[in-house]
Amino acid sequence: MSNPGCKQTNEPIFWGLFGAGGMFGAICAPALILSLLFLYPYFGECEQAGLLYQFFQTGVGRLFLALFISLTAWCGLHRIVHCLHDIRMWTAGRARLCYALATLITVLSVMGISRY
Amino acid sequence: MADEKKLLLKIQRYNPERDSAPYFAPYEILWDDQTSFLDALQYLKDNVCPDLSFRSSCRMAICGSCGVMIDGVPKLACKTFVRNYPHGATVEPLANFPVERDLVVDLSHFLEYIEALKPYVIGNTRSPADGPNTQTPAQLARYHKFSMCINCGLCYAACPQFGLNPAFLGPAAITLGHRYNLDSRDYGKNERLRTMNTENGVWSCTFVGYCSEVCPKHADPAAALQQCKADSALNFVASVLKCKKNKEVSHGDKT
């Protein structure tokens, strides 16, 4: 009898992305949230924008941001998949939907690198 | 017992021949500072309700028989003292296992999973003539913590993932497997990883961490699971590189 729970899973791929995004987020998220979501209107939109905001106009800066956006999205959505399992919600297709959203965010963020 | 005090315990009772569902019954016990919950249960069985069923053996936290939920927390009855519950307590059978009768649960899942992970030295071809198979203190230290498990099942009662999915191999079994994976005398790691690599293997774990919190021997199953995930992920990468994924394993295919 074939039991789906007894096959080698692809989970290591998602776990790897979760781990990378989790570590990236742990190191960078608090500072980036403070800087971009709170200080940006005051220090980024003025005439002499802060150095960090200027950095995010360069290719390297935007690559860094795109990496942050996509990896933390993988981390967050992977956790949401397991969280939904924990509260017994939305059994069918939750993983496919969440990972599709993460893929979409990845593609969009890569497209966003060149838009400056 | 000079200063005997009275206390109310609410104990979950269930008689499969009579009851359709478990219920709580109140019992008054006498206790002093040295009374463990196991002593209290034995007192009740001897004096109040001879039909009360519970498992126990060594009375000293080494046999792992007397696991129960005390106020909803998995504990060894022999290692938990009534003096720490001055306002009374509830005693239930270990969570996440089927209840056979009163405080006795069916551990057969758990025992099956321990067997599935082959917690013994595999593939060592030494014979007694080769002399003792020595280990350095550093080699011992790699797995020593994980070898402390007494198979009491408290970590299974603490694990919501086992509760949600009883096919999950669970903390203690995987910890025991990992203990042998880390043993320098063992060569069975790849064999065990085939079982661990599955969805019901290490990948059901979400690092709740409560297993390590309740473990009476501080075997730290949560850490073992996390290390097994790292091993399993490396194994996954290796098998992708070698283009031979072991799709099916024997565990769970018994029917």
Next chain:
Amino acid sequence: MATKRKPYVREVGCCWWKSNPYYRFYMLRESCSVFTVWVSLLLLLFLFSPSSFAALIRHPVICLLNFAALLASLLHTKTWYDLTPKALNLPEDKLAAIVKWLWVVTIAFSALALLLSLL
């Protein structure tokens, strides 16, 4: 002889985590992921259109959400550093040293990023 066994299985519902403080904290830790995704989406908007991003984050409700996201990110950092190093099979003192260095890196990055934001 027919068996008299009738094992009683206690069903696990969707609210199992409410009864135990340890589980409640676990759910809090996991639900931080909603804010992680929220921040991702906001920063995606920043990549494409900084001006509409700036207009959006001025909205008081968004501001409140972002404050929650900041707290969530701090909780993520704390819990991440407490748990993740356990994947390495190292003695306690070496694990403690790794966690210490992770905090040093985090604080250094944060200080640098905030300083560069203001300059």
